[in-house]
Amino acid sequence: SKMTVKAVKMPCTSANVYTKVPDGGWGWTVAFAFFVVEALTYGIIKSFGVFFNDLMESFDETNSRISWIISICVFVQTFTAPLSTVLSNRFGHRLVVMAGGLLVSTGMVIASFARSVVDMYVTIGVVSGLGYCLSFLPTVTILSQYFDKRRSLVTAVASTGECFAVFSFAPAITALKEQIGWRYSMLSVGVLQLGITACGSLLRPIVIREQEEVKAQPPEESTETKYMLENEQTCTSIESIDSGVDITTSPSNVPGKTKAEPKSEEPKQHGQNPVENNTTPPEPKTKLLDFSVMRDYSFICYAFFGLFATLGFFAPSLYIIPLSRSLGISKDHSAYILSAMAIAEVFGRIFAGWVLNKKPIRKIYIELICVILLSVALVAFPFASGFWGLMICSVYFGFMLGTVAGTHIPLLAEDDVVGIERMSSAAGVYVFIQSLAGLAGPPLAGVLVDTTKNYSSAFYSCAAGMVLGAVFLALVRPCKTGLCHQQQQQQQQVEESTAGPPPELPDDFIDMDIGKAENSGKGSDSV
Numbered sequence: 001s002k003m004t005v006k007a008v009k010m011p012c013t014s015a016n017v018y019t020k021v022p023d024g025g026w027g028w029t030v031a032f033a034f035f036v037v038e039a040l041t042y043g044i045i046k047s048f049g050v051f052f053n054d055l056m057e058s059f060d061e062t063n064s065r066i067s068w069i070i071s072i073c074v075f076v077q078t079f080t081a082p083l084s085t086v087l088s089n090r091f092g093h094r095l096v097v098m099a100g101g102l103l104v105s106t107g108m109v110i111a112s113f114a115r116s117v118v119d120m121y122v123t124i125g126v127v128s129g130l131g132y133c134l135s136f137l138p139t140v141t142i143l144s145q146y147f148d149k150r151r152s153l154v155t156a157v158a159s160t161g162e163c164f165a166v167f168s169f170a171p172a173i174t175a176l177k178e179q180i181g182w183r184y185s186m187l188s189v190g191v192l193q194l195g196i197t198a199c200g201s202l203l204r205p206i207v208i209r210e211q212e213e214v215k216a217q218p219p220e221e222s223t224e225t226k227y228m229l230e231n232e233q234t235c236t237s238i239e240s241i242d243s244g245v246d247i248t249t250s251p252s253n254v255p256g257k258t259k260a261e262p263k264s265e266e267p268k269q270h271g272q273n274p275v276e277n278n279t280t281p282p283e284p285k286t287k288l289l290d291f292s293v294m295r296d297y298s299f300i301c302y303a304f305f306g307l308f309a310t311l312g313f314f315a316p317s318l319y320i321i322p323l324s325r326s327l328g329i330s331k332d333h334s335a336y337i338l339s340a341m342a343i344a345e346v347f348g349r350i351f352a353g354w355v356l357n358k359k360p361i362r363k364i365y366i367e368l369i370c371v372i373l374l375s376v377a378l379v380a381f382p383f384a385s386g387f388w389g390l391m392i393c394s395v396y397f398g399f400m401l402g403t404v405a406g407t408h409i410p411l412l413a414e415d416d417v418v419g420i421e422r423m424s425s426a427a428g429v430y431v432f433i434q435s436l437a438g439l440a441g442p443p444l445a446g447v448l449v450d451t452t453k454n455y456s457s458a459f460y461s462c463a464a465g466m467v468l469g470a471v472f473l474a475l476v477r478p479c480k481t482g483l484c485h486q487q488q489q490q491q492q493q494v495e496e497s498t499a500g501p502p503p504e505l506p507d508d509f510i511d512m513d514i515g516k517a518e519n520s521g522k523g524s525d526s527v
Contacts, residue, residue: 017207017209018206018207018208020208021145021146021147021148021208022146022147022206023146023147023148023149023150024146024147024150025146026146026204026206027143027146027147027154029202030139030142030143030146030202030203030204031143031146031154031157031158032158032202033199033202034139034140034143034155034158034159034161034199035158035159035161036161036195036196036199037097037135037136037139037161037196037199038136038158038159038160038161039161039162039164039165039169040104040135040192040193040195040196041104041135041136041196042136042162042165043161043162043163043164043165043166043169044108044165044169044189044193045070045073045074045132046162046165046166046317047165047166047169047170047173048069048070049318050170050173050174050177051173051182051185051186052066052067054177054182055069055120055182058182059116061117064446065117066117067318067442067446068117068121068125069117069120069121069124069125071125071439071442071443072124072125072126072129072439073125073128073129073132074129074435074438074439075129075435075438075439076125076126076129076130076132076133077129077130077132077133077136077435077438078133078431078432078434078435078438079432079435079439080129080130080133080134080432081133081137081427081429081430081431081432081435082429082432083133083428084096084100084133084134084137084138084428085137085424085425085427085428085429086428087134088137088138088141088424089424089425092205093138093139093141093142093200093203093205094200094201094203094204094205095200096134096138096200097134097135097138097139097196097197097199097200097203098196098197098200099131099134100130100131100132100133100134100135100196100200101131101135101193101194101195101196101197101198101199101200102131102194103128103130103131103134104128104131104132104135104190104193104196105131105190105191105193105194105196105197106127106128106131106190107123107124107126107127107128107129107190108123108124108186108187108189108190108193109187109190109191110123110127111124111128111186111190112183112184112186112187112190113183131196133431135196135200137427137428137431138203139200139203140155140159140409140410140427141423141424141427142203142205142206143155143158144410144413144420144423145206145420146206148420150357151410151413152353152357152363152407152410153353153354153356153357154353155353155406155407155410156349156350156352156353156354156356156406156407156410157349157350157353159349159405159406160345160346160349160350160402160406163342163343163345163346163349163402164346166342167339167342167343167346170335170339173185173189176188293418293422293425293429294429296418297479297480298416298417298418298476298477298479298480299417299418299426299429299430301473301475301476301479302411302412302417302430302472302473302476303429303430303433304433304468304469304472305371305408305469305470305472305473305476306408306430306431306433306434306437306469307433307434307436307437307469308437308465308466308468308469308472309371309404309466309469309470309473310434310437310438310441310465311437311441311444311461311462311464311465311466312374312375312378312462312463312465312466312469313401313405316341316378316381316394316397316401316459316462317338317341318442318445319445319455319458319459320334320337320338320341320381320390320394321334321337321338323390323455323456323459324337324387324390326455327385327386327390329386329387329390333387336391337387337390337391337394338394340391340394340395340398341394341395341397341398341401342398343398344394344395344396344397344398344402345398345399345401345402345405346402347399347402348398348399348400348401348402348403348406349402349403349405349406349407350402351399351402351403352366352370352402352403352404352406352407353406353407356407362416362477363407363411363414363416364411364414364416364417364473364476364477365477367404367407367408367411367473368470368473370400370403370404370407371404371466371469371473372470373400374397374400374401374403374404374466375463375467375470377393377396377400377401378397378460378462378463378466379459379460379463380393380396380397381393381397381456381459382456382459382460409430412426412427412430415480416476416477416480417476417480437465441462441465444461445457445458445461445462446458448460448461
């Protein structure tokens, strides 16, 4: 049967109703919106370094105090991820992303008029940081709902917007500063980020309804109800306080309710239908934030993977230029190394999406291989010497970073982790846990550099975190197939022990009733 879509009058405001995941359709528009949102969020964050020297000169502050602007921004962005999930489940992805775009733009515009670095902490760090969270997370969540078979490939390609932004925004902003100054350049960036609001308006909600299966169920339910009714009438002919059928098969039975109710048995004995209302029960309300994922061992291991792996995401981009300068490489050539890293990341994201889109394949294992190779890239940086040595390491690191950075959040939708049904809540909790590493990672690397007087220590610390992340990632699949099933079996055993064993019935109770029925039949014939 072909996929059907209900007609919608308002093309950009109403929900899309499908009978199955479309793997396309309006999802391509959502993918384009995610590309632009990536460019205007993470792309701007990674390009913000072009303002560092101007801010230090204008506010007469040190490099470390200026760097806290981005640290606070990234922390707020990840720390408020559960809030983004709650608001998305309550008001929808579209309104949340549009509100986030307004916050991002407002914070950046006000920051252009800041008179101290503390003003930057509030405007860019808190206001824009909250806006980044409300913009990015709901967009990637609803994009995963529009795709199934192509989810990995589409998400990876759409996430390259961040890489193209780093490659293009940094030189563009630098050229703009020379013409109008850093304040008006920052103001222009804030106005440009209003495009997030326009992208949010394109995020039409999606509804999956399997109507054919619902229509086929009523006749089966009526037959089963008759069968249960006959069994209950047969069982109630035995002189017993509890009805064995009522405990196991009666539709009126609820979990934990094992005692028979005499009032409810009377209509059953008279042959009345035990189902009072044939209408379908109302759908359960969606939880604003489902913390049940924290009881899933596979998700816990995956969350620890994200916590430690985040240590290696930002440090190379922050310290590659100081490392190259310490090796005697010119400022212009150092910028080329950073640009090459961004270009390689684009190809890494596309390659990862293409590989993960292959069937059959265990995606969690492919992610594990990429994380291990990324750890090798971090260890290789301290051994590089000269321009071409750092260039090779940067290209290799950028490629492997793209394979991990573009897929670690969409992999939450896989059954090996939590599945698409709980991805929204899982993504909020996952990014929230990442916030701890996002806040502590750069200062920790800075302390190591100040202590050892060597930039190599920052890369070693990132590699150590990435290796720990690989260990926890390797435990995700075993926890899903082994420990989780054992936990479910233990819970079932506990429930069975608390409920008590079912009442024992004679094996020949059906024969007894059949014999009674035959005797009554003979008596009626004789009459």
